[in-house]
Amino acid sequence: MTKSSGRGGRPRASSRRTLEDAAGELFLEQGYARTTIDQIAQRAGVGRNTFFNYFATKSDLLWLDVDDTLRALPEVLAAVPAGLAPSAALREALLELAARHPHRGIPLALSQRETIGAEAEFRASGLERFLGVAAELGEFLAARSGRSPGDRLVHAASSAAVAALVSGAAGWALAGVERGALVEAVREAVDPVCLGYAPLLDAGPAVTR
């Protein structure tokens, strides 16, 4: 989406950032549910359709920073040292992803959740994101463990790991100003999962022993 000016074409107005700001204001003023896309576009001084030029859904606005970090996942996965055992590689990937997330990048919907009141929408839209992560992670794990991409163990391990990641990140985000480093919270949550699956994952692909 939004191919960054591949030479030529009408220049983008500063619309994207303006829309984000307008939305943030309105969410704080009226809450998420009571804010319509028309209002956001109008306050940003932009046509309604322009909104959909930058965001596919209203709920995308709840995930601005997170989406940035998530976009880096393929790169992170590629950078995981090749020598590691599958379970360690999985752990490493998740921690590195957490390390890349900006310290201030807490979704508005979480930091101001009473005001914004979008719990339901937030969770629903968030889960879809992390399902995507789980899929990517599954492919990665399959490759690193020499298993087929459809392998049940691989699927279960990546799902559980992502769930733990999310749990850790959520706990971190909700911890208030005194939260420590995201990486620590994630490590705490993810480690047991990697540990639990390690014996199976690292044993090599189903050698019919």
Place this chain on the structure above:
Amino acid sequence: MTKSSGRGGRPRASSRRTLEDAAGELFLEQGYARTTIDQIAQRAGVGRNTFFNYFATKSDLLWLDVDDTLRALPEVLAAVPAGLAPSAALREALLELAARHPHRGIPLALSQRETIGAEAEFRASGLERFLGVAAELGEFLAARSGRSPGDRLVHAASSAAVAALVSGAAGWALAGVERGALVEAVREAVDPVCLGYAPLLDAGPAVTR
């Protein structure tokens, strides 16, 4: 929803089942997305609003059997023997839940997924369900482990366990006619998670040792 006739009032027509059937037919004929609620109601010979009397959402239709099983969760949790260690209790609860699911209860959306074509909607609506399960499981785990309901470890463990449960169940459902017992698939997926969290969960509530 749908308070079962608390004496008095107009009797329900057989609408619910009729609606389910009509929806199932239409989904198979035209796919999920191309089927509107009006069509479903019309084929069922019922007003549109009656549909919403029985189902809160269109996507509820994708989860008929699963919702039945999920409704039994509180009962299942209460039945878990009190003597078990927290991690074992968690395992036991999930396996028992799986055991209660009817063998033929595979969501239409999965068994006929090419025809129905509702992947996205299916996953989105499914995830919300299992988030509910994770929350219930969290409370359960907190009580059984003597930790606070907001405990980070408890949250991470229940999230990961539910993710594994779902992964196992999905694998089972997609396995075609030759699938074995659901309980086995779930056990395979959930066991490592419980194993990984066992040392921490069963150690008792953060005794600053």
Place this chain on the structure above:
DNA sequence: ACGAGTTTCGGTACTCAGTCCATAATGAGT
């Protein structure tokens, strides 16, 4: 039998997210 209370049914009307399409605006390259 009759009225009171309760529940389901069904219609109309509305809001709003998301899609489609057609048309302008604005620039780069030739």
Place this chain on the structure above:
DNA sequence: ACTCATTATGGACTGAGTACCGAAACTCGT
């Protein structure tokens, strides 16, 4: 000047979900 690619914008449409209202159908007490 002309073409091409990209973005902006406006109008019209679909369809889910909500709100409201009045009518149907049944129970119970009298």
